[in-house]
Amino acid sequence: MRMRLLSLAVLASSLGLGIVGCGAGSSAPSSSPASKSATAKADAHDHSGWWCNEHGIPEEECSMCSPKVAKAFRDKGDWCDKHDRAKSQCFVCDPSLKEKFAAKYRAKYGEEPPPIEN
Numbered sequence: 001m002r003m004r005l006l007s008l009a010v011l012a013s014s015l016g017l018g019i020v021g022c023g024a025g026s027s028a029p030s031s032s033p034a035s036k037s038a039t040a041k042a043d044a045h046d047h048s049g050w051w052c053n054e055h056g057i058p059e060e061e062c063s064m065c066s067p068k069v070a071k072a073f074r075d076k077g078d079w080c081d082k083h084d085r086a087k088s089q090c091f092v093c094d095p096s097l098k099e100k101f102a103a104k105y106r107a108k109y110g111e112e113p114p115p116i117e118n
């Protein structure tokens with residue numbers, strides 16, 4: 001009786017060892033999560049998404065980027081056919097409009113908007 005218990009224990013422990021050994025063998029070196037160096041507050045000022053750098057207009061108002069916005073302006077009759085954008089956003093026809101939008105940027109961020117890309 002005692003012997004049998006003992007052998008069972010041995011069996012169990014050897015099984016356990018076998019499982020452990022198997023697991024250890026199959027699992028590759030656990031990939032440690034790539035510790036991304038927490039991006040500092042350098043990018044806290046990210047305004048991409050609000051401001052259209054390309055056109056110098058808030059993105060959601062940009063008739064050159066959003067067909068939906070463009071349509072709304074067209075429907076209002078606010079459209080520059082020559083430059084294919086809202087008349088009220090056509091800096092080509094009226095350079096002073098640029099300032100109008102720049103003022104919005106300044107109001108929000110307290111600094112000059114980035115130069116318009118061409």
Ligand SMILES: [Zn+2]
Nearest residue numbers: 052055062065
């Ligand atoms: Zn745009």
Ligand SMILES: [Zn+2]
Nearest residue numbers: 080083090093
């Ligand atoms: Zn124009």
